[in-house]
Amino acid sequence: MQLTEGQIFDTSDFAKTPLPVAEYENCTFNHCNFFDCDISGIIFIDCTFNSCNLSMCKLEKTALRDIIFTDCKLLGVHFEDANPLGLLIRFKNCAMHSSSFHGAKIRHTIFDNCILHEADFTACDATGASFIACDLFNAHFENTVLDKADFSTAFQYTINPLNNSIRKASFAYPDVTSLLQTFDIIIKS
Secondary structure: OOEEEOOEEEOOEOOOOOOOOOEEEOOEEEOOEOOOOEOOOOEEEOOEEEOOEOOOOEOOOOEEEEEEEEOOEOOOOEHHHOEEEEEEEEEEOOEOOOOEOOOOEOOOOEEEOOEOOOOEOOOOEOOOOEEEOOEOOOOEOOOOEOOOOEOOOOEOOOOOOOOOEOOOOEOOOOHHHHHHHHHOOOOOO
């Protein structure tokens, strides 16, 4: 497999000219379009994606090792299809509506100021993950391991403590009251 190292890609439209299947190490992608691209089998190591559109991208067996996404659109991306070996990703200021981590191991993943509306975290291991100032409206958590996860600045989440593991997870008032929705009780202030 060809190695591309330390290259900067600016405003490339990979929807028109596909990114070749190769190993990309220490590369930076700025304002690139990957909309509905198939980047399956590509290896990304220590790469940064800035202001890129990766919505509806196909990631079948794609290696994402120490990857940072900043100000990116990642709508409908199925991260569970990526190669689980060495999977390490961080997100900052990303729009991630309807993205899926179903069954993935995303331990210690950092989501910083991301919009995760209707994201699917079913059966994933998000131990120690941080959801810093994240909007989790209608995000789906079921049989999810959220031990030691940080939700202290997250909002609009609904997590059923009966079918998710939340030991030593951090929450803050008033959003923590959403953990009680399952019990159909009335909370008065």
